Amino acid sequence: MSALHLDAEALYGELLAAVRALVQPGSVLVGIWRGGAWLAERLHRDLQLAGEHGVITSALHRDDFSSRGLAASADPTRLPFEVEGRHIVLVDDVLHTGRTIRAVINELYDFGRPASVALVVLVDRGGRELPICAACSAARVTLPAGQRLRLARAADGRFSFEIR
Amino acid sequence: MLARNNPQLNRHDELIHLLSIEGLPQAVLHHILDTAGTFLSVNEREVKKVPLLRGKSVFNLFFENSTRTRTTFEIAAKRLSADVINLDIARSSTAKGESLLDTIANLSAMHADMFVVRHGESGAPYLIAQHCAPHVHVVNAGDGRHAHPTQGLLDMYTIRHYKRDFRNLTVAVVGDIVHSRVARSDIHALTTLGVPEIRAVGPKTLVPGDLKEMGVRVCHDMAEGIRDADVIIMLRLQNERMSGAMLPSAGEFFKTYGLTLEKLALAKPDAIVMHPGPINRGVEIDSAVADGEQSVILPQVTFGIAVRMAVMSIIAGNTP
Numbered sequence: 001m002s003a004l005h006l007d008a009e010a011l012y013g014e015l016l017a018a019v020r021a022l023v024q025p026g027s028v029l030v031g032i033w034r035g036g037a038w039l040a041e042r043l044h045r046d047l048q049l050a051g052e053h054g055v056i057t058s059a060l061h062r063d064d065f066s067s068r069g070l071a072a073s074a075d076p077t078r079l080p081f082e083v084e085g086r087h088i089v090l091v092d093d094v095l096h097t098g099r100t101i102r103a104v105i106n107e108l109y110d111f112g113r114p115a116s117v118a119l120v121v122l123v124d125r126g127g128r129e130l131p132i133c134a135a136c137s138a139a140r141v142t143l144p145a146g147q148r149l150r151l152a153r154a155a156d157g158r159f160s161f162e163i164r
Numbered sequence: 165m166l167a168r169n170n171p172q173l174n175r176h177d178e179l180i181h182l183l184s185i186e187g188l189p190q191a192v193l194h195h196i197l198d199t200a201g202t203f204l205s206v207n208e209r210e211v212k213k214v215p216l217l218r219g220k221s222v223f224n225l226f227f228e229n230s231t232r233t234r235t236t237f238e239i240a241a242k243r244l245s246a247d248v249i250n251l252d253i254a255r256s257s258t259a260k261g262e263s264l265l266d267t268i269a270n271l272s273a274m275h276a277d278m279f280v281v282r283h284g285e286s287g288a289p290y291l292i293a294q295h296c297a298p299h300v301h302v303v304n305a306g307d308g309r310h311a312h313p314t315q316g317l318l319d320m321y322t323i324r325h326y327k328r329d330f331r332n333l334t335v336a337v338v339g340d341i342v343h344s345r346v347a348r349s350d351i352h353a354l355t356t357l358g359v360p361e362i363r364a365v366g367p368k369t370l371v372p373g374d375l376k377e378m379g380v381r382v383c384h385d386m387a388e389g390i391r392d393a394d395v396i397i398m399l400r401l402q403n404e405r406m407s408g409a410m411l412p413s414a415g416e417f418f419k420t421y422g423l424t425l426e427k428l429a430l431a432k433p434d435a436i437v438m439h440p441g442p443i444n445r446g447v448e449i450d451s452a453v454a455d456g457e458q459s460v461i462l463p464q465v466t467f468g469i470a471v472r473m474a475v476m477s478i479i480a481g482n483t484p
Contacts, residue, residue, distance in 0.1 A: 060206070060214040069178070069481025070216070076202040110211040 008151060008159035011122050011138035012042070018136040019043055019089065019120055026115075027087040030054035030079065032104055035093030035151030039122065042157070043091065054079040056090070058103035077107055084112035093151035095121040098132035123161075125149060171293055178482040181293045181302040182475050184311040185352040193356055197321050199474035200467070206243065207470060216477045217246035220277040224250045225267075226305070227283040232441060233305050233315075236465070237280045240472035246278070268292050276300060278480065286310035301479040303472075309345055314475055315440050316349030318468040320357060322460055323395055325467065326436050330354070334361040336383075336390045336431075338421060339399035339448050340370045346440045347399055351380060365389030366421060369410040386421050393431040398423055398439045401448045414447045424450040428458065436460045 019029075029049065031040025037055045044053040055078045059071045090104060101119060108114065124137035127145060143149060148164045172181045172188065179192055206214055222241040226234050234250065241248045253267065262270075268279070278301045281289045286308030293302040306312040320330075327333055335354055341347040341364050354362050355378065364375050365383045375382055383389035390396055401417060411417050423437065437449075437459045445451045453459060 059202070060216060065216055065481055069483075070199060070477050076205050106215075110206075110209050110214070112210055 006123065006139065006141070006149075006161045006163075008122065008161050012039070012159055014138040015039070015120065015122055015136070016043060016046055018138070019091075020047060022118065022120065022135060023047065023049070023089060024087060027089055028054065028081055029089050029091055030056050030108070032090060032092040032100065033057040035122075035153075036091045038151065038153045038159070039093060040091040052080045054081065056104050056107055058100045058107065061103035061106040063099060063103065077111075079108075079111055082112065083108060083114055085115050088114045088117045090117060090119045092119070092121045093123065094149050095119070095124045095132075095134050095137065096127050098128045098130035101132050102130055122151065123149065171290065174482060174484050179475075179479050180482050180484055181289075181304075182313050182479060183289050183293060183302065183304045185313045185316045185349050185356065186311070188356065190356050190358070193317070193320065193353060196317055196471070196474050196478060197324055199478060200317075200321050200470040203243075203470040203473040203477075204467065206473070207466070213243050213245055215245045217241065217244035217277075217480055220246045220480060221275060222246045222248050222278045222280060222476070223271055223276045224248065224280045224305075225253050225271075225282070226251070227253050227281070227288070228306070229254070230282055230306065232465075233282065234280075236468050237303075237305060237314075237472055240469050240476060241278075241280075243469070244473055244477055246476075249276075264288060264291065265295050268296055272297055272300060278303065278476065280305050282306045284308055298484045301476075303475060303479070306345055309343055309348070311349050311352075312345040312440075313349050314468070314472050315346045316353045317475065318464060318471040319346075319350050319397065319438060319440070320353045321467045321471050322436075322438060322464050325463070326460060327394060330357040330359050333359050333394045334363070334392060334432075335359055335395040335397065336363040336365050336393040337397045337399065338365040338386070338389060338423065340401050341366055341375070341399065342370050342372050343402060344399050347397075350397060351375070351378060355379060363389050363393070367411065367417075386427060387430055390423075390427060391430045393435055396423065396428070396431060396435060396437050398437065398443075398449050400440065400442065401444055403444075414444075418447055418450075422446070422448055422450060423453050425452050425456065428453055428456075434458075438464055441465070 029040040029044050031037035033055055040053045057077050118135040121134045121137045124134055124140045125143050150162050152160050152162045170187050172183050174180050224234055238248050280303045282305040288307050289302050289304040304313055337347050363381045363383050364371050371382055439461045443449055443454055
Protein backbone atom coordinates (compact mmCIF):
# COMPACT_ATOMS: atom_id res chain seq x y z
CA MET A 1 0.00 0.00 0.00
CA SER A 2 2.87 2.35 0.72
CA ALA A 3 6.54 2.39 -0.06
CA LEU A 4 7.16 3.04 3.63
CA HIS A 5 10.43 1.55 4.74
CA LEU A 6 11.16 1.29 8.43
CA ASP A 7 14.46 -0.21 9.54
CA ALA A 8 13.51 -1.58 12.95
CA GLU A 9 17.11 -2.39 13.92
CA ALA A 10 18.31 1.16 13.18
CA LEU A 11 15.34 2.61 15.05
CA TYR A 12 16.10 0.32 17.98
CA GLY A 13 19.58 1.87 18.19
CA GLU A 14 18.02 5.33 18.43
CA LEU A 15 15.51 4.17 21.04
CA LEU A 16 18.31 2.63 23.10
CA ALA A 17 20.18 5.95 23.22
CA ALA A 18 17.02 7.87 24.16
CA VAL A 19 16.05 5.42 26.91
CA ARG A 20 19.62 5.48 28.28
CA ALA A 21 19.21 9.23 28.81
CA LEU A 22 15.74 8.80 30.30
CA VAL A 23 16.26 6.11 32.95
CA GLN A 24 17.19 7.18 36.45
CA PRO A 25 18.13 5.17 39.53
CA GLY A 26 15.05 3.16 40.51
CA SER A 27 13.55 3.18 37.01
CA VAL A 28 12.10 -0.07 35.76
CA LEU A 29 11.13 -1.02 32.21
CA VAL A 30 7.71 -2.53 31.56
CA GLY A 31 7.08 -3.83 28.05
CA ILE A 32 3.57 -3.92 26.61
CA TRP A 33 2.73 -7.40 25.33
CA ARG A 34 3.76 -8.32 22.66
CA GLY A 35 6.18 -6.16 20.65
CA GLY A 36 6.85 -3.87 23.59
CA ALA A 37 7.77 -6.86 25.75
CA TRP A 38 10.46 -7.89 23.24
CA LEU A 39 11.81 -4.33 23.21
CA ALA A 40 11.85 -4.07 27.01
CA GLU A 41 13.65 -7.40 27.29
CA ARG A 42 16.42 -6.25 24.91
CA LEU A 43 16.65 -2.72 26.35
CA HIS A 44 16.94 -4.16 29.85
CA ARG A 45 19.82 -6.34 28.71
CA ASP A 46 21.61 -3.68 26.64
CA LEU A 47 21.33 -1.06 29.40
CA GLN A 48 22.47 -3.65 31.98
CA LEU A 49 19.72 -2.60 34.36
CA ALA A 50 19.46 -4.31 37.74
CA GLY A 51 16.59 -6.66 38.64
CA GLU A 52 14.02 -7.82 36.11
CA HIS A 53 11.91 -5.99 33.57
CA GLY A 54 8.11 -6.32 33.61
CA VAL A 55 5.54 -7.37 31.03
CA ILE A 56 2.05 -5.90 30.97
CA THR A 57 -1.05 -6.66 28.93
CA SER A 58 -4.01 -4.45 28.15
CA ALA A 59 -6.40 -7.44 27.85
CA LEU A 60 -8.28 -6.95 31.12
CA HIS A 61 -8.85 -3.22 30.74
CA ARG A 62 -9.59 -2.82 27.03
CA ASP A 63 -12.48 -0.54 26.09
CA ASP A 64 -13.43 -2.66 23.07
CA PHE A 65 -14.13 -5.79 25.17
CA SER A 66 -17.86 -5.74 24.44
CA SER A 67 -17.26 -5.79 20.68
CA ARG A 68 -14.06 -7.86 20.46
CA GLY A 69 -14.27 -10.16 23.47
CA LEU A 70 -11.36 -11.40 25.48
CA ALA A 71 -8.05 -11.79 23.63
CA ALA A 72 -7.30 -15.47 23.26
CA SER A 73 -3.57 -15.42 23.61
CA ALA A 74 -2.20 -12.56 25.70
CA ASP A 75 0.40 -13.53 28.27
CA PRO A 76 -0.65 -12.43 31.72
CA THR A 77 0.86 -9.32 33.26
CA ARG A 78 4.08 -10.13 35.12
CA LEU A 79 5.54 -7.40 37.30
CA PRO A 80 8.23 -9.05 39.45
CA PHE A 81 8.83 -5.95 41.60
CA GLU A 82 6.97 -3.49 43.82
CA VAL A 83 5.06 -0.98 41.64
CA GLU A 84 4.38 1.34 44.58
CA GLY A 85 6.71 4.35 44.42
CA ARG A 86 8.65 3.20 41.32
CA HIS A 87 9.52 5.17 38.20
CA ILE A 88 7.90 3.09 35.49
CA VAL A 89 9.01 3.34 31.86
CA LEU A 90 6.40 1.76 29.59
CA VAL A 91 7.80 0.43 26.31
CA ASP A 92 5.75 -0.26 23.18
CA ASP A 93 6.48 -0.89 19.53
CA VAL A 94 3.83 1.35 17.94
CA LEU A 95 1.83 4.24 19.43
CA HIS A 96 -1.45 4.86 17.60
CA THR A 97 -4.80 5.77 19.19
CA GLY A 98 -3.46 5.68 22.76
CA ARG A 99 -6.22 3.31 23.91
CA THR A 100 -3.81 0.47 24.70
CA ILE A 101 -1.73 2.86 26.83
CA ARG A 102 -4.84 3.99 28.74
CA ALA A 103 -5.75 0.33 29.45
CA VAL A 104 -2.20 -0.53 30.48
CA ILE A 105 -1.98 2.41 32.91
CA ASN A 106 -5.18 1.16 34.55
CA GLU A 107 -3.67 -2.33 34.73
CA LEU A 108 -0.51 -0.88 36.31
CA TYR A 109 -2.50 0.88 39.01
CA ASP A 110 -4.08 -2.43 40.05
CA PHE A 111 -0.64 -3.26 41.47
CA GLY A 112 0.04 0.00 43.30
CA ARG A 113 0.78 3.71 42.88
CA PRO A 114 3.93 4.38 40.87
CA ALA A 115 6.01 7.53 41.45
CA SER A 116 5.87 8.29 37.72
CA VAL A 117 4.95 6.67 34.43
CA ALA A 118 6.71 7.53 31.15
CA LEU A 119 6.17 6.04 27.70
CA VAL A 120 8.79 5.26 25.05
CA VAL A 121 7.92 3.84 21.64
CA LEU A 122 9.75 2.73 18.54
CA VAL A 123 7.26 4.34 16.16
CA ASP A 124 4.62 7.03 16.70
CA ARG A 125 2.12 6.73 13.86
CA GLY A 126 -0.18 9.57 14.95
CA GLY A 127 -3.97 9.14 15.01
CA ARG A 128 -4.35 9.73 18.75
CA GLU A 129 -7.85 9.49 20.24
CA LEU A 130 -6.76 10.20 23.82
CA PRO A 131 -4.48 12.83 25.39
CA ILE A 132 -1.41 10.57 25.53
CA CYS A 133 2.09 11.30 24.28
CA ALA A 134 5.41 9.49 24.35
CA ALA A 135 8.51 10.83 26.12
CA CYS A 136 10.45 9.62 23.12
CA SER A 137 9.83 7.87 19.83
CA ALA A 138 12.52 6.78 17.37
CA ALA A 139 10.33 7.59 14.34
CA ARG A 140 7.14 9.37 13.41
CA VAL A 141 5.18 8.17 10.41
CA THR A 142 1.75 8.76 8.95
CA LEU A 143 -0.26 5.73 7.90
CA PRO A 144 -3.83 5.28 6.69
CA ALA A 145 -6.13 4.42 9.63
CA GLY A 146 -6.86 0.89 8.37
CA GLN A 147 -3.25 -0.13 7.92
CA ARG A 148 -1.65 -2.33 10.57
CA LEU A 149 1.92 -1.87 11.70
CA ARG A 150 3.60 -4.05 14.27
CA LEU A 151 6.96 -5.38 15.34
CA ALA A 152 8.16 -8.87 14.50
CA ARG A 153 11.11 -10.71 16.02
CA ALA A 154 13.15 -13.26 14.11
CA ALA A 155 14.63 -16.41 15.63
CA ASP A 156 17.99 -14.65 15.98
CA GLY A 157 16.33 -11.81 17.92
CA ARG A 158 16.50 -9.19 15.13
CA PHE A 159 13.56 -6.84 14.78
CA SER A 160 11.60 -5.93 11.67
CA PHE A 161 8.22 -4.36 10.97
CA GLU A 162 5.15 -6.04 9.56
CA ILE A 163 2.99 -3.70 7.50
CA ARG A 164 -0.39 -5.00 6.35
CA MET B 165 -26.61 -20.74 12.74
CA LEU B 166 -25.91 -23.03 15.68
CA ALA B 167 -22.66 -24.81 15.05
CA ARG B 168 -23.25 -28.56 14.92
CA ASN B 169 -26.39 -28.01 16.91
CA ASN B 170 -24.41 -27.16 20.04
CA PRO B 171 -26.30 -24.25 21.61
CA GLN B 172 -23.22 -23.28 23.63
CA LEU B 173 -21.23 -22.17 20.60
CA ASN B 174 -21.78 -19.43 18.04
CA ARG B 175 -20.98 -19.92 14.37
CA HIS B 176 -17.31 -19.11 14.97
CA ASP B 177 -17.13 -21.93 17.56
CA GLU B 178 -16.88 -19.37 20.35
CA LEU B 179 -18.48 -20.02 23.72
CA ILE B 180 -21.67 -18.02 24.36
CA HIS B 181 -23.19 -20.17 27.13
CA LEU B 182 -21.61 -22.79 29.37
CA LEU B 183 -24.16 -25.58 29.75
CA SER B 184 -22.09 -28.77 29.64
CA ILE B 185 -18.52 -29.83 28.93
CA GLU B 186 -19.84 -32.57 26.66
CA GLY B 187 -19.33 -31.57 23.04
CA LEU B 188 -16.97 -28.67 23.68
CA PRO B 189 -13.82 -28.71 21.53
CA GLN B 190 -10.48 -29.19 23.26
CA ALA B 191 -9.39 -25.70 22.12
CA VAL B 192 -12.29 -24.11 24.01
CA LEU B 193 -11.35 -25.98 27.19
CA HIS B 194 -7.71 -24.90 26.90
CA HIS B 195 -8.75 -21.31 26.24
CA ILE B 196 -10.81 -21.31 29.45
CA LEU B 197 -7.95 -22.84 31.47
CA ASP B 198 -5.39 -20.38 30.02
CA THR B 199 -7.67 -17.44 30.77
CA ALA B 200 -8.21 -18.73 34.31
CA GLY B 201 -4.44 -18.56 34.77
CA THR B 202 -4.58 -14.83 34.04
CA PHE B 203 -7.37 -14.33 36.57
CA LEU B 204 -5.58 -16.34 39.24
CA SER B 205 -2.94 -13.61 39.34
CA VAL B 206 -5.65 -10.90 39.46
CA ASN B 207 -6.82 -12.45 42.73
CA GLU B 208 -3.38 -11.82 44.22
CA ARG B 209 -3.18 -8.14 43.26
CA GLU B 210 -3.55 -5.12 45.47
CA VAL B 211 -6.76 -4.32 43.55
CA LYS B 212 -8.60 -7.61 42.99
CA LYS B 213 -10.94 -6.27 40.36
CA VAL B 214 -10.96 -5.78 36.61
CA PRO B 215 -13.63 -3.90 34.66
CA LEU B 216 -14.58 -6.50 32.02
CA LEU B 217 -18.20 -6.88 33.19
CA ARG B 218 -18.69 -3.31 34.38
CA GLY B 219 -22.31 -2.27 33.94
CA LYS B 220 -23.49 -5.86 33.44
CA SER B 221 -26.03 -7.55 35.69
CA VAL B 222 -25.43 -11.15 36.69
CA PHE B 223 -28.41 -12.96 38.22
CA ASN B 224 -27.68 -15.96 40.42
CA LEU B 225 -30.70 -18.23 40.06
CA PHE B 226 -30.37 -21.04 42.53
CA PHE B 227 -33.48 -23.19 42.38
CA GLU B 228 -31.52 -25.62 44.56
CA ASN B 229 -29.44 -24.55 47.53
CA SER B 230 -25.69 -24.29 47.34
CA THR B 231 -24.00 -21.68 49.46
CA ARG B 232 -20.49 -22.46 48.31
CA THR B 233 -21.03 -22.52 44.55
CA ARG B 234 -23.25 -19.44 44.71
CA THR B 235 -20.66 -17.57 46.75
CA THR B 236 -17.79 -18.38 44.40
CA PHE B 237 -19.87 -17.25 41.41
CA GLU B 238 -20.72 -14.07 43.30
CA ILE B 239 -17.08 -13.36 44.13
CA ALA B 240 -16.05 -14.10 40.53
CA ALA B 241 -18.71 -11.77 39.08
CA LYS B 242 -17.86 -8.99 41.53
CA ARG B 243 -14.14 -9.23 40.73
CA LEU B 244 -15.14 -8.69 37.10
CA SER B 245 -17.04 -5.56 38.26
CA ALA B 246 -20.52 -6.92 37.48
CA ASP B 247 -23.57 -6.13 39.59
CA VAL B 248 -24.70 -9.37 41.20
CA ILE B 249 -28.28 -10.13 42.13
CA ASN B 250 -28.88 -13.24 44.23
CA LEU B 251 -32.38 -14.62 43.97
CA ASP B 252 -33.58 -17.09 46.51
CA ILE B 253 -35.80 -18.41 43.81
CA ALA B 254 -36.79 -21.64 45.53
CA ARG B 255 -38.64 -19.65 48.16
CA SER B 256 -40.22 -16.97 45.97
CA SER B 257 -41.75 -17.13 42.49
CA THR B 258 -41.60 -20.89 42.05
CA ALA B 259 -43.33 -21.38 45.36
CA LYS B 260 -46.12 -19.16 44.08
CA GLY B 261 -46.54 -21.35 41.04
CA GLU B 262 -44.75 -19.29 38.38
CA SER B 263 -43.27 -21.37 35.56
CA LEU B 264 -39.53 -21.38 34.88
CA LEU B 265 -39.88 -19.53 31.59
CA ASP B 266 -42.16 -16.89 33.11
CA THR B 267 -39.56 -16.30 35.81
CA ILE B 268 -36.88 -15.89 33.13
CA ALA B 269 -39.07 -13.53 31.08
CA ASN B 270 -39.61 -11.34 34.14
CA LEU B 271 -35.94 -11.25 35.03
CA SER B 272 -35.04 -10.47 31.41
CA ALA B 273 -37.40 -7.51 31.61
CA MET B 274 -35.16 -6.30 34.45
CA HIS B 275 -32.30 -6.23 31.91
CA ALA B 276 -30.29 -9.20 33.06
CA ASP B 277 -27.12 -9.87 31.06
CA MET B 278 -26.23 -13.26 32.50
CA PHE B 279 -27.98 -16.04 34.38
CA VAL B 280 -26.05 -18.43 36.60
CA VAL B 281 -28.44 -21.33 37.06
CA ARG B 282 -28.54 -24.18 39.57
CA HIS B 283 -31.57 -26.42 39.12
CA GLY B 284 -32.69 -29.83 40.35
CA GLU B 285 -33.93 -30.82 36.89
CA SER B 286 -31.42 -31.91 34.26
CA GLY B 287 -31.63 -29.65 31.21
CA ALA B 288 -33.17 -26.59 32.88
CA PRO B 289 -30.22 -24.33 31.88
CA TYR B 290 -30.63 -25.47 28.23
CA LEU B 291 -34.27 -24.48 28.33
CA ILE B 292 -33.36 -21.05 29.67
CA ALA B 293 -30.59 -20.57 27.08
CA GLN B 294 -33.03 -21.40 24.30
CA HIS B 295 -35.67 -18.94 25.48
CA CYS B 296 -33.74 -15.93 26.76
CA ALA B 297 -32.90 -12.84 24.69
CA PRO B 298 -29.96 -13.23 22.28
CA HIS B 299 -27.64 -10.97 24.28
CA VAL B 300 -28.19 -12.93 27.51
CA HIS B 301 -25.64 -15.58 28.51
CA VAL B 302 -26.32 -18.65 30.66
CA VAL B 303 -23.94 -20.55 32.91
CA ASN B 304 -24.94 -23.93 34.27
CA ALA B 305 -24.03 -24.08 37.97
CA GLY B 306 -25.30 -27.66 38.28
CA ASP B 307 -28.44 -29.28 36.84
CA GLY B 308 -29.89 -32.47 38.27
CA ARG B 309 -27.62 -35.44 37.72
CA HIS B 310 -26.54 -34.03 34.37
CA ALA B 311 -23.64 -31.60 34.55
CA HIS B 312 -21.63 -29.21 36.70
CA PRO B 313 -19.31 -27.78 34.07
CA THR B 314 -17.53 -25.10 36.13
CA GLN B 315 -16.64 -27.72 38.76
CA GLY B 316 -15.35 -29.95 35.96
CA LEU B 317 -13.26 -27.09 34.59
CA LEU B 318 -11.81 -26.13 37.96
CA ASP B 319 -10.90 -29.78 38.48
CA MET B 320 -9.09 -29.72 35.11
CA TYR B 321 -7.36 -26.49 36.07
CA THR B 322 -6.19 -28.12 39.31
CA ILE B 323 -4.89 -31.20 37.50
CA ARG B 324 -3.07 -29.10 34.91
CA HIS B 325 -1.59 -26.91 37.65
CA TYR B 326 -0.02 -29.88 39.44
CA LYS B 327 0.53 -32.34 36.60
CA ARG B 328 1.12 -30.02 33.59
CA ASP B 329 0.18 -32.53 30.86
CA PHE B 330 -3.03 -34.55 30.62
CA ARG B 331 -1.73 -37.01 28.06
CA ASN B 332 0.11 -39.41 30.37
CA LEU B 333 -2.16 -39.47 33.40
CA THR B 334 -4.19 -42.06 35.24
CA VAL B 335 -7.16 -40.43 36.96
CA ALA B 336 -9.43 -42.29 39.40
CA VAL B 337 -12.88 -40.93 40.25
CA VAL B 338 -14.08 -42.61 43.43
CA GLY B 339 -17.46 -42.90 45.13
CA ASP B 340 -21.07 -42.15 44.23
CA ILE B 341 -20.67 -41.73 40.49
CA VAL B 342 -24.21 -42.58 39.44
CA HIS B 343 -25.70 -39.54 41.19
CA SER B 344 -22.78 -37.20 40.53
CA ARG B 345 -22.97 -34.44 37.94
CA VAL B 346 -19.40 -33.57 38.95
CA ALA B 347 -18.21 -37.05 37.93
CA ARG B 348 -20.00 -36.76 34.59
CA SER B 349 -18.47 -33.35 33.84
CA ASP B 350 -15.02 -34.53 34.96
CA ILE B 351 -15.17 -37.62 32.74
CA HIS B 352 -16.21 -35.60 29.68
CA ALA B 353 -13.43 -33.06 30.32
CA LEU B 354 -10.75 -35.69 30.98
CA THR B 355 -11.73 -37.50 27.79
CA THR B 356 -11.65 -34.32 25.70
CA LEU B 357 -8.28 -33.32 27.13
CA GLY B 358 -6.78 -36.69 26.19
CA VAL B 359 -6.31 -38.47 29.53
CA PRO B 360 -5.45 -42.06 28.53
CA GLU B 361 -6.74 -43.85 31.64
CA ILE B 362 -9.89 -42.80 33.47
CA ARG B 363 -11.20 -45.09 36.19
CA ALA B 364 -14.57 -45.02 37.89
CA VAL B 365 -14.28 -46.65 41.31
CA GLY B 366 -17.10 -47.63 43.66
CA PRO B 367 -19.71 -50.25 44.55
CA LYS B 368 -21.93 -51.70 41.80
CA THR B 369 -24.94 -49.75 43.08
CA LEU B 370 -23.13 -46.42 42.66
CA VAL B 371 -21.11 -46.91 39.47
CA PRO B 372 -23.13 -47.20 36.26
CA GLY B 373 -21.94 -49.99 33.96
CA ASP B 374 -22.50 -47.96 30.78
CA LEU B 375 -19.44 -45.86 31.65
CA LYS B 376 -17.40 -48.46 29.77
CA GLU B 377 -18.90 -47.12 26.55
CA MET B 378 -17.32 -43.76 27.34
CA GLY B 379 -13.89 -45.39 27.51
CA VAL B 380 -13.86 -45.44 31.31
CA ARG B 381 -12.46 -48.41 33.21
CA VAL B 382 -14.95 -49.47 35.88
CA CYS B 383 -13.39 -50.82 39.09
CA HIS B 384 -15.40 -52.18 41.99
CA ASP B 385 -12.20 -52.97 43.86
CA MET B 386 -10.69 -49.92 45.55
CA ALA B 387 -7.08 -51.16 45.47
CA GLU B 388 -7.31 -51.89 41.74
CA GLY B 389 -8.98 -48.53 41.16
CA ILE B 390 -6.36 -46.32 42.75
CA ARG B 391 -3.19 -48.32 42.15
CA ASP B 392 -0.57 -46.12 40.40
CA ALA B 393 -3.06 -43.28 39.92
CA ASP B 394 -1.71 -39.74 39.41
CA VAL B 395 -4.94 -38.07 40.44
CA ILE B 396 -7.67 -39.27 42.80
CA ILE B 397 -10.97 -37.42 42.73
CA MET B 398 -13.10 -38.34 45.72
CA LEU B 399 -16.82 -37.61 45.50
CA ARG B 400 -19.13 -36.69 48.33
CA LEU B 401 -21.31 -39.54 49.53
CA GLN B 402 -24.75 -38.06 49.80
CA ASN B 403 -26.39 -39.07 53.07
CA GLU B 404 -29.76 -39.56 51.45
CA ARG B 405 -28.34 -42.50 49.46
CA MET B 406 -27.86 -44.43 52.64
CA SER B 407 -31.58 -44.63 53.32
CA GLY B 408 -32.31 -45.74 49.76
CA ALA B 409 -30.79 -49.18 50.42
CA MET B 410 -27.99 -48.47 47.96
CA LEU B 411 -25.46 -48.83 50.75
CA PRO B 412 -25.42 -50.74 54.00
CA SER B 413 -23.98 -47.92 56.11
CA ALA B 414 -21.53 -45.00 56.08
CA GLY B 415 -19.10 -47.02 58.20
CA GLU B 416 -19.21 -49.91 55.77
CA PHE B 417 -18.59 -47.58 52.82
CA PHE B 418 -15.61 -45.98 54.56
CA LYS B 419 -14.07 -49.38 55.26
CA THR B 420 -14.17 -50.35 51.60
CA TYR B 421 -13.95 -47.10 49.60
CA GLY B 422 -12.99 -44.40 52.12
CA LEU B 423 -9.61 -42.90 51.26
CA THR B 424 -7.10 -43.49 54.07
CA LEU B 425 -3.33 -42.95 54.05
CA GLU B 426 -2.93 -46.71 53.79
CA LYS B 427 -4.99 -46.90 50.59
CA LEU B 428 -3.45 -43.70 49.22
CA ALA B 429 -0.02 -45.40 49.43
CA LEU B 430 -1.16 -47.58 46.48
CA ALA B 431 -1.28 -44.55 44.19
CA LYS B 432 1.82 -42.87 42.76
CA PRO B 433 3.93 -41.19 45.47
CA ASP B 434 3.20 -37.75 43.97
CA ALA B 435 -0.51 -38.38 43.43
CA ILE B 436 -2.87 -35.52 44.28
CA VAL B 437 -6.18 -35.94 46.10
CA MET B 438 -9.13 -33.81 45.05
CA HIS B 439 -12.70 -33.41 46.32
CA PRO B 440 -15.43 -31.04 45.12
CA GLY B 441 -16.56 -30.42 48.72
CA PRO B 442 -18.20 -30.33 51.12
CA ILE B 443 -16.24 -33.28 52.49
CA ASN B 444 -17.63 -35.91 54.85
CA ARG B 445 -14.71 -36.79 57.08
CA GLY B 446 -14.74 -40.44 58.00
CA VAL B 447 -17.25 -41.32 55.26
CA GLU B 448 -15.44 -40.98 51.91
CA ILE B 449 -12.18 -39.49 53.13
CA ASP B 450 -10.08 -39.75 56.27
CA SER B 451 -9.00 -36.53 57.98
CA ALA B 452 -5.33 -37.53 57.68
CA VAL B 453 -5.76 -37.54 53.88
CA ALA B 454 -8.01 -34.48 53.61
CA ASP B 455 -5.54 -32.41 55.66
CA GLY B 456 -2.46 -34.22 54.33
CA GLU B 457 0.34 -33.17 52.02
CA GLN B 458 -1.20 -34.69 48.90
CA SER B 459 -4.56 -32.98 49.37
CA VAL B 460 -5.29 -30.08 46.98
CA ILE B 461 -8.87 -29.60 48.15
CA LEU B 462 -8.41 -25.98 49.29
CA PRO B 463 -6.41 -24.89 46.21
CA GLN B 464 -9.39 -26.24 44.20
CA VAL B 465 -11.60 -23.63 45.89
CA THR B 466 -9.14 -20.83 45.04
CA PHE B 467 -8.84 -22.00 41.43
CA GLY B 468 -12.64 -22.20 41.24
CA ILE B 469 -12.98 -18.42 41.48
CA ALA B 470 -10.44 -17.84 38.69
CA VAL B 471 -12.12 -20.46 36.47
CA ARG B 472 -15.56 -18.89 36.99
CA MET B 473 -14.12 -15.45 36.18
CA ALA B 474 -12.68 -16.93 32.98
CA VAL B 475 -15.97 -18.55 31.95
CA MET B 476 -18.04 -15.43 32.61
CA SER B 477 -15.65 -13.06 30.85
CA ILE B 478 -15.26 -15.32 27.82
CA ILE B 479 -18.98 -15.82 27.23
CA ALA B 480 -19.78 -12.15 27.93
CA GLY B 481 -17.27 -11.09 25.26
CA ASN B 482 -18.77 -13.31 22.55
CA THR B 483 -21.88 -12.47 20.57
CA PRO B 484 -24.42 -14.99 19.26
